[in-house]
Amino acid sequence: MLNDIKKGSLNFSFSSFFLNKVIKKNILILYSWCRYCDDITDNEILGFKKKKFNIKNKILNIHNFILNTKKIYCNLNIKEYHFNNFKKIIYKYNISSIYIFYHIKGYLIDLKKKKHNIFKDILNYCYFIAGVIGIIIINIFIKNFNYNLLNNACNLGIAFQLTNISRDIIIDYKNKRCYLPNYLFNQFNLNNFNYFKKKNRKYLYMIIKKIINKSKLYYNLSFNSLYMLPVKLSLPILISYKLYNKICIKIFLNKKKSWNKRQKNSLIEKILILIDVLIKLLYNKIKNIKYL
Numbered sequence: 704m705l706n707d708i709k710k711g712s713l714n715f716s717f718s719s720f721f722l723n724k725v726i727k728k729n730i731l732i733l734y735s736w737c738r739y740c741d742d743i744t745d746n747e748i749l750g751f752k753k754k755k756f757n758i759k760n761k762i763l764n765i766h767n768f769i770l771n772t773k774k775i776y777c778n779l780n781i782k783e784y785h786f787n788n789f790k791k792i793i794y795k796y797n798i799s800s801i802y803i804f805y806h807i808k809g810y811l812i813d814l815k816k817k818k819h820n821i822f823k824d825i826l827n828y829c830y831f832i833a834g835v836i837g838i839i840i841i842n843i844f845i846k847n848f849n850y851n852l853l854n855n856a857c858n859l860g861i862a863f864q865l866t867n868i869s870r871d872i873i874i875d876y877k878n879k880r881c882y883l884p885n886y887l888f889n890q891f892n893l894n895n896f897n898y899f900k901k902k903n904r905k906y907l908y909m910i911i912k913k914i915i916n917k918s919k920l921y922y923n924l925s926f927n928s929l930y931m932l933p934v935k936l937s938l939p940i941l942i943s944y945k946l947y948n949k950i951c952i953k954i955f956l957n958k959k960k961s962w963n964k965r966q967k968n969s970l971i972e973k974i975l976i977l978i979d980v981l982i983k984l985l986y987n988k989i990k991n992i993k994y995l
Contacts, residue, residue, distance in 0.1 A: 717973050718942040723935060729792050729843050736789040737836065740768050740810060765814055769807060776800050796842045802835040819884045822917070825868070826861065828882065833864035844936050852928055859925035859944065865918035866947045869911045869954055873899055873962040883910055904959035911961070915951050922948060934984055941984070945976040 719727055743764045771781050775790045792798070809831030819825050837860030838853050845852070868875070868882045875881060876899045888894055891906040898907055922944065929937050929944065949968050954961045968976075 718939040718946065721935075721939045721942065726843060726936075729795075730840065732788045732792050733836070733839060733843070736785050737806070739785040740807070743768060762814070765807075765810065769804075772800075772803060772807065792843065798839055798842055802839055805831050805835045813880060816879065819882055821886060822884050825865075825882055825884060825914075826917075829861040829864040829868075830857065833860035833867075834858070836860050844932070852931065855925040855928035858921045859929075859940070862918045862921035862925065863943070863947050865914055865921065866950050869914050869918070870950055870961075870966050872907070872911065874965070883914075887913060904962065908954075908959045908961065911954060915954060918951060938980060938984065941980045942973075942977060945980060946973065949976065 719730060722730060768786075771783060771786045774781050775786060775793055778794075781787055781790070793803075809828060812828050812831065817824075819828070834857040837856035837858075841848050841853055841856040872881075872883070881895055881898075883898065887910045888898060891903075891909060893903060893906055893910075897903055898910075926944070929941055931937075932940065946968055949972060950966050953966045957963075957966070
């Protein structure tokens with residue numbers, strides 16, 4: 704599982720390093736299940752393509768993991784270890800089936816290649832794929848949580864997914880996916896067949912800029928609640944928050960050149976972010992002690 708997260712998400716791998724062993728193990732199980740479901744839908748291994756297969760195979764795979772997920776909630780045994788591990792945290796933290804099947808709905812949107820006509824379509828997709836995962840993670844992190852914390856965790860998940868969409872727009876095109884709403888294409892005389900071309904990158908950047916501005920709104924909505932968490936939990940989340948924000952900044956700075964290579968954070972940048980987060984957490988703790 705640890706190998707899964709290292710190959711699948713370098714940012715998440717770095718931030719998860721600072722979790723305690725129990726929570727880290729459970730988060731890895733959740734990540735591994737999500738990664739597995741995503742991979743069998745796309746016939747991939749940790750996000751990398753395997754041999755091609757037809758739509759019938761994809762539908763069969765989706766059907767199988769929906770069936771296995773239903774078996775989890777019926778407390779039945781499953782041979783696939785990803786589901787057996789996932790079953791343990793489902794019952795340990797009493798995670799509602801609503802969130803799990805909402806997440807699966809996101810895979811179905813990808814499978815059916817549904818077009819996104821308005822911005823709300825993208826936000827709904829981000830909620831299914833990442834927002835509900837934020838909610839599940841809070842269930843794992845904290846025993847006594849409130850609605851605001853769940854809502855802000857959801858907002859942060861949506862912000863992360865909007866950042867992923869902005870960064871990976873060309874990669875997604877190669878995988879025959881597009882998450883940009885048609886109404887934005889119409890504003891710049893683009894369509895699903897030409898938005899990825901280099902001659903149109905300046906217009907693509909203008910569209911992505913709108914996506915990133917929307918992600919900033921969701922980042923801001925989630926920010927205050929991060930300091931409400933215990934330091935041992937807020938540290939890895941704040942690191943993730945900063946790492947993904949850094950990706951947004953790089954896209955802003957590189958503009959139309961943002962997709963010449965995949966934007967990512969170097970080890971030095973990650974260490975500097977870690978130091979920045981530690982200083983701010985320490986300052987916040989001292990400030991709170993002062994006013995007790």
